[in-house]
Amino acid sequence: MQLRYTYRLYPDAGQAQALARAFGCARVAFNDGLAARNAAREAGQPYITDAELSARLTAAKKTPERAWLAEVSSVALQQALADLNTAYRNFFASVAGKRKGPKIAPPRFRSRKDSRQAIRFTRNARFTVLDNGRLRLPKVGDVPVRWSRPLPAEPSSVTVIKDAAGRYFASFVVQACPEPLPETDRECGVDLGLTHFAVLDDGTKISSPRFLRRAEKKLKRAQRNLSRKQQGSANRNKARVKVARAHAHVTSARRDFHHKLSTTLIRDNQAVYVEDLAVKGLARTKLAKSVHDAGWSAFVLMLEYKAARYGRDFRRTGRFEPTSRVCSACGVNDGPKPLSVRKWTCAACGTVHDRDVNAAKNIAALGRREARNARGGQVRPAATLAPAGEAGSRRGAA
Numbered sequence: 038m039q040l041r042y043t044y045r046l047y048p049d050a051g052q053a054q055a056l057a058r059a060f061g062c063a064r065v066a067f068n069d070g071l072a073a074r075n076a077a078r079e080a081g082q083p084y085i086t087d088a089e090l091s092a093r094l095t096a097a098k099k100t101p102e103r104a105w106l107a108e109v110s111s112v113a114l115q116q117a118l119a120d121l122n123t124a125y126r127n128f129f130a131s132v133a134g135k136r137k138g139p140k141i142a143p144p145r146f147r148s149r150k151d152s153r154q155a156i157r158f159t160r161n162a163r164f165t166v167l168d169n170g171r172l173r174l175p176k177v178g179d180v181p182v183r184w185s186r187p188l189p190a191e192p193s194s195v196t197v198i199k200d201a202a203g204r205y206f207a208s209f210v211v212q213a214c215p216e217p218l219p220e221t222d223r224e225c226g227v228d229l230g231l232t233h234f235a236v237l238d239d240g241t242k243i244s245s246p247r248f249l250r251r252a253e254k255k256l257k258r259a260q261r262n263l264s265r266k267q268q269g270s271a272n273r274n275k276a277r278v279k280v281a282r283a284h285a286h287v288t289s290a291r292r293d294f295h296h297k298l299s300t301t302l303i304r305d306n307q308a309v310y311v312e313d314l315a316v317k318g319l320a321r322t323k324l325a326k327s328v329h330d331a332g333w334s335a336f337v338l339m340l341e342y343k344a345a346r347y348g349r350d351f352r353r354t355g356r357f358e359p360t361s362r363v364c365s366a367c368g369v370n371d372g373p374k375p376l377s378v379r380k381w382t383c384a385a386c387g388t389v390h391d392r393d394v395n396a397a398k399n400i401a402a403l404g405r406r407e408a409r410n411a412r413g414g415q416v417r418p419a420a421t422l423a424p425a426g427e428a429g430s431r432r433g434a435a
């Protein structure tokens with residue numbers, strides 16, 4: 038299985054300049070490829086293949102307009118095309134209905150103003166972690182790294198990221214062996230909510246920690262402050278940087294919280310069941326923003342890859358199961374329960390339910406049932422890649 042490890046980078050002024058050039062060139066390679074495919078489509082020509090696009094990039098470097106692309110690692114440019122190809126494949130699969138989850142939009146042009154700039158180097162770009170702890174990047178130099186924890190194995194690629202707050206990160210992909218934890222007979226259903234971040238079927242309620250709430254408050258204040266500043270003023274620019282910093286702080290605080298909670302849940306339970314987030318049906322409601330802020334999907338992905346890594350069972354339980362309205366004691370559907378209803382009494386058996394704990398109990402029961410069915414059928418091998426936004430260390434990439 039593949040895991041991602043992220044560390045803070047501290048490039049000097051010259052290295053930062055070289056990185057800016059590399060981000061820019063990768064962006065141009067990406068945008069040129071996208072423009073070429075768009076033009077072909079509009080002219081009614083066939084889709085330009087990955088190989089053809091790559092050949093065109095190599096040819097473009099020999100023209101005066103694009104000669105400057107040769108100043109950066111060609112691997113980083115080819116990886117930008119690989120990103121474009123992946124974006125297209127995901128889009129096509131989504132259109133054809135072969136992809137789960139929300140519909141994917143066609144690739145968009147990258148902008149100099151995007152809050153996140155990134156380039157990827159693979160093994161054949163000959164990036165190296167030097168004995169002195171620096172990261173040698175082709176045509177950039179030896180960049181100092183803050184090793185917040187050891188890299189467990191030789192990395193197969195590294196993505197260098199600059200976030201909106203101007204911080205640099207190196208995100209390594211490493212091949213890791215599963216490390217099964219000793220078995221336990223505990224299982225756990227998790228209901229993700231807005232009043233509490235998570236509620237477990239044993240009644241435990243987990244709220245987001247104070248340091249995260251404080252960071253979120255500070256971000257809101259910074260955002261309000263920014264909205265009051267005059268367009269184009271020097272003060273507005275200062276306020277914008279403050280918002281970016283506060284935002285970066287919230288992102289890493291939230292990630293830290295998700296990491297701790299997902300590690301605890303996976304360590305303490307043989308199986309963890311979570312409701313498929315699509316079930317919540319909140320994606321297109323006014324709650325969507327809070328859902329997005331809560332970072333449920335990032336958290337669920339952490340549970341998934343940690344389960345694969347530590348030999349635990351993880352399951353997103355079935356769609357369209359009304360976990361909030363079915364009584365976990367007798368199984369009777371008690372009818373719709375608006376979000377404002379926190380407690381209810383089952384009309385059939387008289388059990389008094391906490392809304393979220395009842396949902397978590399239903400999720401656990403559903404998970405057990407689905408796990409049994411899966412064991413009867415085929416078991417999918419565990420192969421999970423930590424998602425791109427996922428960072429292992431405390432000060433991960435934003």
Ligand SMILES: [Zn+2]
Pocket residue numbers: 364365366367368369383384385386387388
């Ligand atoms: Zn009941």
